[in-house]
Amino acid sequence: MSSAIAIETRRALKEYGTGSHAVRALDGVCVRIDKGEFFTLLGPSGCGKTTLLRLIxxxxxPTSGQILLHGKNITTVPPNLRPVNTVFQSYALFPHLTVADNIAFSLRMLGRSRSDVLQTVERMLSLVRLESFASRKPQQLSGGQQQRVALARALAPEPKVLLxxxxLSALDLKLRKEMQRELKRLQTExxxxxxxxxxxxxxxxxxxxRIAVMRSGKILQVxxxxxIYNHPVDRFVADFIGETNFLSGRVEGDKIRLSSGELVAAETEGHSGSVTLAVRPEQVGICPAGTSDSLTAEIVDTVYFGTDTHCHLSLADETELVARLQSPPSGNIGLSRGEKVGIKFNPGAVQVLNE
Structure with a gap:
């Protein structure tokens, strides 16, 4: 991956409305996205990720700030003059055109020669593996196939950046997973x-x-x-990315005294006073009750997920946490509700977050 910067935003701020009614959708966002990178803006609804995409x-x-493309300020350049294409939730295919003609449409609008259009369409059909569907209409395709046509159409003019x-939000779970791999393949190729x-x-x-986690118009971590998964900067990022157990405690030297009264070893440098510990469920191990250096817990419930079993636990102060265990061939992990057990955290698994 090249180290050249494809997109840079400099203190991008976007407000809708004026005065006391103004709503700040983006709050001085600064980010650099490398050329040839698959970069994701991740966050809950209303965090500003789509607004940032629309600015690019x-x-x-933007109300203030700048957008740069390969070092050139494009803040006020209209969208039709930017070498950027967008693929939306809605595929927006032309229902009366064939797959080939949908892909060719933007190329013809750009005045490309007939031979260039034919060659590019053929190459795009091969890229998205739809060579045998060239003469079909969109309504004759599945959702995943329509998505591939939309991608091919967006990629055909060879934009410098694809937004x-x-x-994938309209696809079912299995197809969405397939398209995730497909998108990464297309980007790599x-x-x-x-x-x-x-x-x-x-x-x-x-x-x-790389991922940029956003909240309330700001980027919290890139x-x-x-x-991002193993070293979140704060509780929001830890909670938003994957499942996380949170435990409250206070720093005591190189350990944390939990609210349950038990001690947990952790990297406490730079932390003091009250803190929150974040531990991923897959980093929680279960051992016999009374095992040295283990915490005491009670089994609240076990939930079978096929390859995994989620074991819900309660500490002495009724703090709840989850251990994700690999299911044995029998599917029965041999733990019963109400059983007392010990729990240990894998080395380096405990992340300390200031409150």
Whole structure:
């Protein structure tokens, strides 16, 4: 992946309305997105991720701040003059045109030669693996196939940046997972910078080179999926990315005294006073009650998920947490409701967050 910057936003601020009625959708966002990167804007509804995408596309103009494309200020450049394409939730295919003609439409509007259009359409059909569907109409395709046509149409003019606004949200779970792999393959093969908007953490973790977690118009953390998942900067990020157990306590030297009264070893440097511990369920192990250096817990419930079993536990102070255990072939992990057990956290699994 090139280190060149494809997109940069400099203190991008967007407000709707004026005076006391103004709503701030983006609050001075600064971010750099590398050329050839699959970059995801992740956050809950209303966090500003789609607004940021629309600023990059040119559909909106920032109230203040700048948008740069490969170092050039494009803040006021209209969308039709930006080498950027967008794929929306709605595929917006022309129902009266064939698959091939849908892909060719933007190329013809750009005045490309007939031979160039034919060659590009053929290449795009091959890229999205729809060669045998060229003469079909959109209504003759499945949802996943329509999504591929929309992607092919957006990629055909070879934009420098492709923006994707929750394009998989209308698909069922199995097809969405297939399209996640497909999108990553397309991005890798074309080398085009993809900026993907979603509220789905699994999509972000599966496809992204880097993720920006957003909340209330701001970017809270930018990093690779493993970094964001394993080292969240605050409770919101830890809670939004995957499942997380939270425990309250106070720093005592190199350990944390939990509200249950028990001690947990953790990296406490830079922390003091009251803190919150974040521990992923897969990092919680169960051992016999009374095991050295274990916490005492009671089994509240077990929920079978096929490959995994979620074991719901309660500490002495009734703090609840979940352990995600691999299910044995029998499907029975041998733990009963009300049983006393010990729990241990994997080395390095405990993240300390200031309150």
């Amino acid at each position: 596309a040119g559909f909106e103009t 994707l606004d929750e394009p 074309t080398g085009i910078t993809f900026i993907f908007v979603t509220h789905d953490q699994e999509e972000a973790l599966t496809m992204s080179d 990093g690779a999926p493993r970094e």
